[in-house]
Amino acid sequence: MSANMVAVLYLISALMFIFALRGLSHPESSRLGNIFGIVGMVIAIITTLMFKSVLSYVEIGAAIIVGGAIGTFIALRIEMTALPQLVAAFHSLVGIAAVFVAAAAFYDPASFGIGTIGAIGTSSLIEMSIGTFIGAITFSGSVLAFGKLQGTVSGKPIVFKFQHAINALILLFIAFLIIIFCINQSPSIFWTIVAVSILLGFLVVIPIGGADMPVVVSMLNSYSGWAACGIGFTLSNNLLIITGALVGASGAILSYIMSKGMNRSIISVVLGGFGGEQAASASGDNSDKIVKQGNAEDAAYIMKNADSVIIVPGYGMAVAQAQHALREMGDILKKEGINVRYAIHPVAGRMPGHMNVLLAEANVPYEEVLELDEINHDFPMTEVSFVIGANDVTNPAAKTDESSPIYGMPILDVERSQTVLFVKRSMATGYSGVDNELFYRDNTTMLFGDAKKMCEDIVKSLA
Amino acid sequence: MEAHSSEVFVIGLTVFFLACIIGYYVVWSVTPALHSPLMGVTNAISSVIIVGAILAAGPLGHDTSKIFGIIGVVLASINIFGGFIVTYRMLSMFKKKPKKEQKD
Numbered sequence: 001m002s003a004n005m006v007a008v009l010y011l012i013s014a015l016m017f018i019f020a021l022r023g024l025s026h027p028e029s030s031r032l033g034n035i036f037g038i039v040g041m042v043i044a045i046i047t048t049l050m051f052k053s054v055l056s057y058v059e060i061g062a063a064i065i066v067g068g069a070i071g072t073f074i075a076l077r078i079e080m081t082a083l084p085q086l087v088a089a090f091h092s093l094v095g096i097a098a099v100f101v102a103a104a105a106f107y108d109p110a111s112f113g114i115g116t117i118g119a120i121g122t123s124s125l126i127e128m129s130i131g132t133f134i135g136a137i138t139f140s141g142s143v144l145a146f147g148k149l150q151g152t153v154s155g156k157p158i159v160f161k162f163q164h165a166i167n168a169l170i171l172l173f174i175a176f177l178i179i180i181f182c183i184n185q186s187p188s189i190f191w192t193i194v195a196v197s198i199l200l201g202f203l204v205v206i207p208i209g210g211a212d213m214p215v216v217v218s219m220l221n222s223y224s225g226w227a228a229c230g231i232g233f234t235l236s237n238n239l240l241i242i243t244g245a246l247v248g249a250s251g252a253i254l255s256y257i258m259s260k261g262m263n264r265s266i267i268s269v270v271l272g273g274f275g276g277e278q279a280a281s282a283s284g285d286n287s288d289k290i291v292k293q294g295n296a297e298d299a300a301y302i303m304k305n306a307d308s309v310i311i312v313p314g315y316g317m318a319v320a321q322a323q324h325a326l327r328e329m330g331d332i333l334k335k336e337g338i339n340v341r342y343a344i345h346p347v348a349g350r351m352p353g354h355m356n357v358l359l360a361e362a363n364v365p366y367e368e369v370l371e372l373d374e375i376n377h378d379f380p381m382t383e384v385s386f387v388i389g390a391n392d393v394t395n396p397a398a399k400t401d402e403s404s405p406i407y408g409m410p411i412l413d414v415e416r417s418q419t420v421l422f423v424k425r426s427m428a429t430g431y432s433g434v435d436n437e438l439f440y441r442d443n444t445t446m447l448f449g450d451a452k453k454m455c456e457d458i459v460k461s462l463a
Numbered sequence: 464m465e466a467h468s469s470e471v472f473v474i475g476l477t478v479f480f481l482a483c484i485i486g487y488y489v490v491w492s493v494t495p496a497l498h499s500p501l502m503g504v505t506n507a508i509s510s511v512i513i514v515g516a517i518l519a520a521g522p523l524g525h526d527t528s529k530i531f532g533i534i535g536v537v538l539a540s541i542n543i544f545g546g547f548i549v550t551y552r553m554l555s556m557f558k559k560k561p562k563k564e565q566k567d
């Protein structure tokens with residue numbers, strides 16, 4: 001195949017990837033978009049297999065079958081509540097794959113047309129080391145993020161003295177190593193860059209935890225794209241550059257949206273440490289305030305007699321796997337002629353859009369699931385807000401208490417509805433460590449218990 | 464493939480910046496409800512680095528670079544299949560409201 005033919009086929013593949021993302025602008029077009037993505041990938045792989053230098057079809061075929069089987073197995077088995085972990089794990093694979101490709105290019109530069117061993121062009125070396133660096137950070141950062149999301153590593157941010165200074169020094173050291181690498185092209189320096197970058201990846205994610213995880217997951221998504229870009233520059237491959245840039249941009253935008261959803265700058269999230277320390281300002285001592293408690297029957301009675309109910313799900317719903325029971329409850333209310341809708345805060349859950357997927361899994365039609373700015377002005381006209389597994393995203397302190405760590409965060413105005421029902425396991429604070437004054441209001445009824453059990457009990461009482 | 468010159472780099476840079484701009488506009492048009500599938504699909508397509516891994520794994524023989532290439536192909540394939548399938552699973556769950564008359 002001629003070089004031009006290859007370039008054209010790679011271009012088609014890149015366009016397919018753009019259409020794949022474009023399809024996601026609406027649920028109806030999204031499935032077709034995914035097919036575009038698959039077609040693009042097939043074109044890219046077949047085109048590459050047609051290269052004159054590619055001869056070992058058996059080994060490559062076997063590798064694709066093995067990898068494909070593992071990927072298929074995992075993707076079919078995974079619970080939708082465990083999506084954030086899965087995505088983090090997948091990011092780590094992109095990162096480490098980028099390192100392996102860079103290493104392969106370093107050990108056999110002739111196959112990639114970037115020179116011969118010991119005589120690789122300087123620009124290729126720089127691109128290669130940057131690709132390796134980002135790939136290795138993506139790898140270790142994602143492994144740690146996976147551990148935190150899975151619960152194998154403490155989800156709490158770990159902060160220590162001189163953390164940022166140490167990270168900065170390591171970064172400088174890597175820059176120094178890259179310069180040395182460009183001069184002597186030594187394999188031991190290459191692997192030192194890999195090792196130190198892996199260390200840096202761990203250190204970058206270590207201080208971030210809890211509610212900041214959606215930002216971390218999006219950030220690593222972005223990194224995996226830039227890693228692909230770095231490899232694309234090394235191999236002078238436009239397809240890799242385009243795809244990497246698309247993915248990098250996507251992750252960066254998601255990180256931005258998530259940070260904005262918490263009214264925090266990306267920088268402050270990256271620097272980390274949020275959510276671990278007990279908030280000093282937690283608007284005084286609330287131990288003497290009275291909390292109104294209710295049970296499933298009370299909740300059923302209140303909702304049955306309402307005209308409109310807005311359900312506000314949060315991460316607690318995912319943990320309790322309550323989405324199916326919740327949908328059942330919603331269905332019964334709808335049959336009673338009650339207007340039932342769902343309100344999603346941008347940072348609800350542990351990854352962008354997590355709640356939407358869980359509700360979709362439970363067969364909630366997507367038209368009933370609304371974003372913060374679509375539904376927030378409806379709360380004053382709503383009789384009942386049913387908050388399940390969410391806390392910080394409803395805390396009015398974000399609007400009133402300037403000393404609160406969550407001050408300025410956009411919240412769902414559940415306090416404006418006539419009655420607020422709060423399903424919670426205990427009075428514990430949310431990830432921000434801030435007490436929620438809503439719990440003590442007259443129009444709030446706390447429903448203590450497991451979210452799933454509570455929904456099931458309400459369903460029974462409604463019947 | 465031609466030698467790696469500064470020209471090639473500048474072309475790559477041009478492509479890079481234009482792709483970033485396309486990415487910016489395309490991703491902002493994604494509806495927030497589909498941000499999880501977006502991560503799934505970007506995850507799958509970023510594994511297009513399988514192209515580099517295949518090139519490394521291509522030659523006959525068993526040198527270091529080939530072994531790295533094979534490992535790269537396996538890892539990227541996990542992601543490609545896993546990413547597209549999990550995205551498919553997510554997207555197939557997003558359903559419209561059933562019409563009144565179709566109700567059970």
